[in-house]
Amino acid sequence: MKLSRALAISRKEVRHILRDPFTLLLALVLPVLTTIIFGYAIEFNMRNIPTAVHDGDRTLSSRTLLESFGSSRYYLLEPATGTPEAVQALSADRARAAIIIEPGFEARLRSGRGAKAQLIIDGSDNSAAGAILGYLAGVQSIAAARLLDPAPPPSAIALEPRFLFNPELNSRWFIVPGLTVVVIAILSILLTSLTVAREWENGSMELLLSTPVEPVEIIVGKLLPYTVMGLAGMFLIYLGARVVFSVPFAGSHLAYLLASALFLAACLGQGLLISVLLRKQQLSMQFAMLSGLLPSILLSGFIFPIEHMPLFFRILTSILPPRWFILASRQIHLQGAGIADIAQPLLMLSLIAAALVGLASRKFKRDLEP
């Protein structure tokens, strides 16, 4: 292997990149755009949930109860004239929840028979329903404290939840560290898969091979510019996360760089393998999109927790690089992990990257050597 020949290939590759608007656009705009989309548009925290309210009691107590809901910021109350109208607001999608207070609420409260109000939640959106329900307990205890004169005795066993690392359960803090995985997976797998396939498709691979250049020099020369580009993309997202969304970064930057580089190597290896096997740009592009996007969004723990997956998928995810990088990324960002804490993800990423790059190089070498 001669470095000068690998660098000659890198130089040519950089020229291709600089002169291809599509590649440049993909490399620079994709990270920025996805950070903004994911950061702003995807919101698991719910505020001002439109709630239809029918107060059939119209007493001080019923108003206090409703006020407890209203002042929580989670519910936005909209009065309805009767139970049917409140339910209709739900089915017409004007409200996500409805609160119905029957006449006699205050009377039952005073007599100590236990007052009841009904909360109807739109169950068609699972995650929204879960969030609405989650806020309920807090509202209930506030209302109880206000309504009952001797405040109710605390339960014998009190569970007091406190969230570590992300006390407000800010979903952006959770999402943005995972975002890198999606962007880098698409970017690096796609671009590398195109670069080798292009040389096969337009016949220039044959010309390359008529010179004394070796397969390893082609691979190193091709991967170098995309490594730099991938790291630059990661840096862009990191900046966006820190500056725009104020995502905390509690852990070690060195550990993060290491995990990023290993994840990038795995993605480049994956892209290389695709293009070495398929040799057609169109096909490589489709396969790269599919194999880059699906695992990183669905099977990485980015959105759906891996612990809740069936056994088969839990095992499957452990051979997919995105799962390990997301794990490492969140531990570093939020839990303040250092290199020693993320030893397992680092090890797994190294193994997967080595396997992918090794496999691609071997297949490539076998195809090329006379």
Added chain:
Amino acid sequence: MSEILAVEARHLTVRFGDFAAVKDVSFTVRPGEIFGFLGANGAGKTTTIRVLCGLLAPTEGVVRVGGIGFENGAEPIKRKVGYMSQKFTLYDDLTVEENFDFTSSLRKLDPAIAARRRQELLDFISFSRPLDTFVRDLPGGLRQQVSLAAALLHDPEIVFLDEPTAGVSPAARALFWALIRKLAASGKTIFVTTHYMDEAEYCGRIALMRSGELIALDSPEGLKRSTFPAPLYELSPRSEGARIRIPELKRDPAIASLEAYGIRFHVAPRSEPEWERALPELRGDFEIRRIQPSLEDVFIRLVEGGNR
């Protein structure tokens, strides 16, 4: 036999799985020769060239290029040869200069030597445009010339040109062949494939391939003589009615072969006396004139005739 042969192939066979692309082919090429390599698509021309350029190892047989074989791997061969492939010439989105730089870096040429060679070659092809012209902005003929120059950058002894003039205008083709003859005169060995028979006439010797086998190897004149020992005649039908007789004539015992050339037909008689007997009757329907066989006649007779 003190002279080192430029190219030597002995019993060369290349197999891909069960399919033999090249079967037991033997030939030699002398230094300074323009060696034409003809055959239909899929006849094994490109596969043979790939072996001779060190891109593919022979399955069986021995190959020596500039006196060097595969015993130390393909690299020593690659140093001896320049290759211009039919599919790809230069990177479109790079400039002429960048393409040259890329090739000389891959060949690890000394920068000073590479710069001098580049200037010599650009003078050789009379390139007058700025070096920072993008290759995609060059006309097709000029692009082929620049591509040839790039293949010559490391001063190879043998140059392999795989259909170098495909899709180029006639004027540009003539210019390109003037360059090829100049190269051969300067001592380089040229190994060229083409589908243009007028180009094949320029070659010193021609090898004809059909389904992986070498079926003829001679000078253009020799090929014409051996393929058509008897004279060749051109038949021009006088009417549509005459045209209808063609299938019947093909079965005529006096006629060895009959091939269509546009609206006319080329006929090789089986023997002179038989032809003399058939002639008076034929003159009624056809205008008949004696012609010199062209390489096209040879090609069609040998390459395409064999597939019938």
